[in-house]
Amino acid sequence: MTKKLLIAFCLALFIIAGLCGSGKAEDAQALVQASFDYYRGKASTATVDMTIHRPDWERVVTIRAWTKGQEESLFWITAPPKDEGNSTLKKGREMWIYNPKVNRVIKLPPSMMSQSWMGSDFSNNDLAKSDSLIKDYSHSLTGTETHEGKKVYLIQSIPKLEAPVVWGMQKLKIREDHIFLSQAFFDEDLKLVKIMTAHDIQMLGGKLFPRAWRMQKAEAWDEYTELTYNELDFKEDLPENLFTLTNLKNPRR
Amino acid sequence: MTVDVKMAWRNIWRNPRRSILTMTAIAFATLLLVFMLSFQFGSYDTMINSAVKIHTGHLQVQAGGYQDKKRMRLAVPDPGAIGTILEATPDIEAYTYRANAFSLVSSKERTYGIVVIGIDPAREASVSALKKVIRHGSYLSSTDTNQALIGELLAKNLRVGLGDQLVVLGQGRDGSVAATVVEVKGIFNSGQDEFDRSSIHIPLSHFQEVYAMRGGVHEVVALGKSLGAIPAIKKTVAGVIEIKDAKQPLVVLDWMDLMPGLVEGIQLDLISGLILYFILIVVVAFSILNTFLMSVFERTKEFGVLMVIGTAPGRLTKVLLLESLTMTAVGIVVGIIAGILITWYFQVHGIVISGTSEVVRQFGIPERMFPRLSFLSITIGPTLVLFITFLTALYPALKVRRLQPVEALASV
Numbered sequence: 001m002t003k004k005l006l007i008a009f010c011l012a013l014f015i016i017a018g019l020c021g022s023g024k025a026e027d028a029q030a031l032v033q034a035s036f037d038y039y040r041g042k043a044s045t046a047t048v049d050m051t052i053h054r055p056d057w058e059r060v061v062t063i064r065a066w067t068k069g070q071e072e073s074l075f076w077i078t079a080p081p082k083d084e085g086n087s088t089l090k091k092g093r094e095m096w097i098y099n100p101k102v103n104r105v106i107k108l109p110p111s112m113m114s115q116s117w118m119g120s121d122f123s124n125n126d127l128a129k130s131d132s133l134i135k136d137y138s139h140s141l142t143g144t145e146t147h148e149g150k151k152v153y154l155i156q157s158i159p160k161l162e163a164p165v166v167w168g169m170q171k172l173k174i175r176e177d178h179i180f181l182s183q184a185f186f187d188e189d190l191k192l193v194k195i196m197t198a199h200d201i202q203m204l205g206g207k208l209f210p211r212a213w214r215m216q217k218a219e220a221w222d223e224y225t226e227l228t229y230n231e232l233d234f235k236e237d238l239p240e241n242l243f244t245l246t247n248l249k250n251p252r253r
Numbered sequence: 254m255t256v257d258v259k260m261a262w263r264n265i266w267r268n269p270r271r272s273i274l275t276m277t278a279i280a281f282a283t284l285l286l287v288f289m290l291s292f293q294f295g296s297y298d299t300m301i302n303s304a305v306k307i308h309t310g311h312l313q314v315q316a317g318g319y320q321d322k323k324r325m326r327l328a329v330p331d332p333g334a335i336g337t338i339l340e341a342t343p344d345i346e347a348y349t350y351r352a353n354a355f356s357l358v359s360s361k362e363r364t365y366g367i368v369v370i371g372i373d374p375a376r377e378a379s380v381s382a383l384k385k386v387i388r389h390g391s392y393l394s395s396t397d398t399n400q401a402l403i404g405e406l407l408a409k410n411l412r413v414g415l416g417d418q419l420v421v422l423g424q425g426r427d428g429s430v431a432a433t434v435v436e437v438k439g440i441f442n443s444g445q446d447e448f449d450r451s452s453i454h455i456p457l458s459h460f461q462e463v464y465a466m467r468g469g470v471h472e473v474v475a476l477g478k479s480l481g482a483i484p485a486i487k488k489t490v491a492g493v494i495e496i497k498d499a500k501q502p503l504v505v506l507d508w509m510d511l512m513p514g515l516v517e518g519i520q521l522d523l524i525s526g527l528i529l530y531f532i533l534i535v536v537v538a539f540s541i542l543n544t545f546l547m548s549v550f551e552r553t554k555e556f557g558v559l560m561v562i563g564t565a566p567g568r569l570t571k572v573l574l575l576e577s578l579t580m581t582a583v584g585i586v587v588g589i590i591a592g593i594l595i596t597w598y599f600q601v602h603g604i605v606i607s608g609t610s611e612v613v614r615q616f617g618i619p620e621r622m623f624p625r626l627s628f629l630s631i632t633i634g635p636t637l638v639l640f641i642t643f644l645t646a647l648y649p650a651l652k653v654r655r656l657q658p659v660e661a662l663a664s665v
Contacts, residue, residue: 080429106359108357111365
């Protein structure tokens with residue numbers, strides 16, 4: 001008797017959960033979009049320290065970054081002096097890199113998109129396809145937890161059919177105030193490949209923002225790349241002519 | 254004993270045509286096996302040596318883990334010290350240093366991700382065939398800096414010719430951005446498409462400067478005097494290196510570690526060959542079985558007589574086995590001699606295989622193949638033939654023991 005009750009109870013729970021799930025799908029979508037808008041802003045300028053950590057070795061690169069909407073970004077390395085002036089322009093899903101020593105702009109071929117960006121744990125695809133999460137995936141809410149007294153939504157993102165994606169699944173954690181806490185990348189076999197986590201949430205550029213972002217590979221936990229914001233300004237707009245090949249060679253400070 | 258041998262010998266020549274046919278079948282099978290095995294072994298040697306000559310060398314010293322991950326930082330810090338060790342190792346013919354970096358290479362029109370290889374021009378020429386496969390332009394000289402050798406297919410893909418500039422963009426050993434502009438000095442065609450499509454070669458000194466190698470290299474490549482000497486060299490070098498450098502491990506890899514695909518290809522070919530030879534031997538065995546059985550059946554009455562006058566069945570078996578073994582032995586000896594003669598002829602003159610296919614070209618197999626006689630290639634086949642014919646002969650020889658003398662006498 002108790003067994004039957006238990007089964008009935010479980011079934012009921014399952015159905016309710018299912019209903020909630022389907023009802024919340026739209027919400028999950030909206031949540032991801034809102035969170036994306038929150039951290040990208042309309043436009044931004046930032047100075048970021050990128051720390052590439054390896055067990056026996058570490059390296060810090062300082063990057064000046066401009067972003068506009070989801071499509072356009074410009075990165076310019078300011079330190080160390082040896083690498084100063086190397087820059088990357090992203091427009092839509094295309095990327096160009098510039099090296100001052102040889103004074104040449106190179107458009108990245110598709111075969112290079114999965115390679116690492118500037119030797120970090122970020123791939124060129126992570127930069128070029130940053131908007132892919134919104135366009136190519138359908139999101140569903142799988143649960144909630146709390147973080148610093150605030151509610152956190154756990155979201156599972158599965159690529160849409162025939163979407164040109166790299167990952168088999170992503171899992172996101174988004175706080176109720178739209179702050180991105182983590183993004184885990186899984187391959188086609190749903191095995192964890194790498195995970196990006198946000199830390200040190202504080203007031204930055206006029207709003208709460210994680211100051212540090214860390215990307216690490218699943219198979220080597222002592223290897224990671226951390227982005228630390230030194231400066232962050234959200235702007236209403238940035239001029240369109242900022243994101244051009246001319247500016248890639250010689251960006252304004 | 255002598256009577257038995259005499260009987261066996263006479264029995265063989267009672268039907269000379271049949272016996273000669275049987276012996277010819279055995280001889281032919283033996284000949285074929287000796288030749289084919291020598292040919293296969295010879296072609297493996299050619300394959301290995303030409304693959305080794307194109308790039309990998311017989312043996313490499315690398316930082317532990319480099320073979321799997323190819324990371325810039327996994328470098329051999331002091332190549333000179335390894336060079337000194339190799340100088341002191343017997344049976345090493347030549348050695349060279351190389352450094353590799355996956356980089357973007359860009360012409361005016363196109364960009365590809367390929368491997369940039371830093372080579373020591375003089376040493377490289379003594380280890381690999383690179384200098385010999387330059388088709389246009391010329392090989393690097395020791396004074397060159399930002400000059401490059403490029404594979405023919407890559408040159409076609411990038412749409413560059415001699416004297417054109419290439420922008421190279423990659424990452425240095427310290428993680429910094431490595432960039433340089435090099436000029437195409439020579440275009441090579443090794444015949445291995447993968448190699449011709451995916452690499453450019455620049456002088457090692459320039460590579461070390463651009464990629465901040467701090468004097469390090471990724472591979473110390475050595476060529477042994479012969480393929481057979483490699484295991485011993487590997488052992489010697491590994492022994493010295495492991496004691497010398499325990500903190501940052503260096504490893505010695507031979508051609509089998511470096512080209513697992515080639516090893517698998519050879520194993521597959523050998524196994525499929527052996528299956529074919531086995532089938533051949535079984536076919537021969539059945540025809541021999543037929544002959545042996547016939548010679549017993551047609552002599553049933555004779556055996557009956559022998560048994561009646563007091564011959565032990567064991568002795569009959571012995572005579573029959575002697576008979577078949579003698580035939581097999583004659584066949585095998587003739588087969589081995591003919592096989593050696595034919596193989597030796599081709600070992601000297603070579604066999605031209607025209608129209609080599611793409612697959613064969615991938616391993617850089619030359620058009621002329623040379624079989625190679627060795628103790629193994631001469632003995633494996635004949636041993637198999639001997640073993641199987643003996644098994645075949647056992648059946649009729651044992652069957653004789655169950656003959657009933659009275660019934661045997663009655664048969665025609």
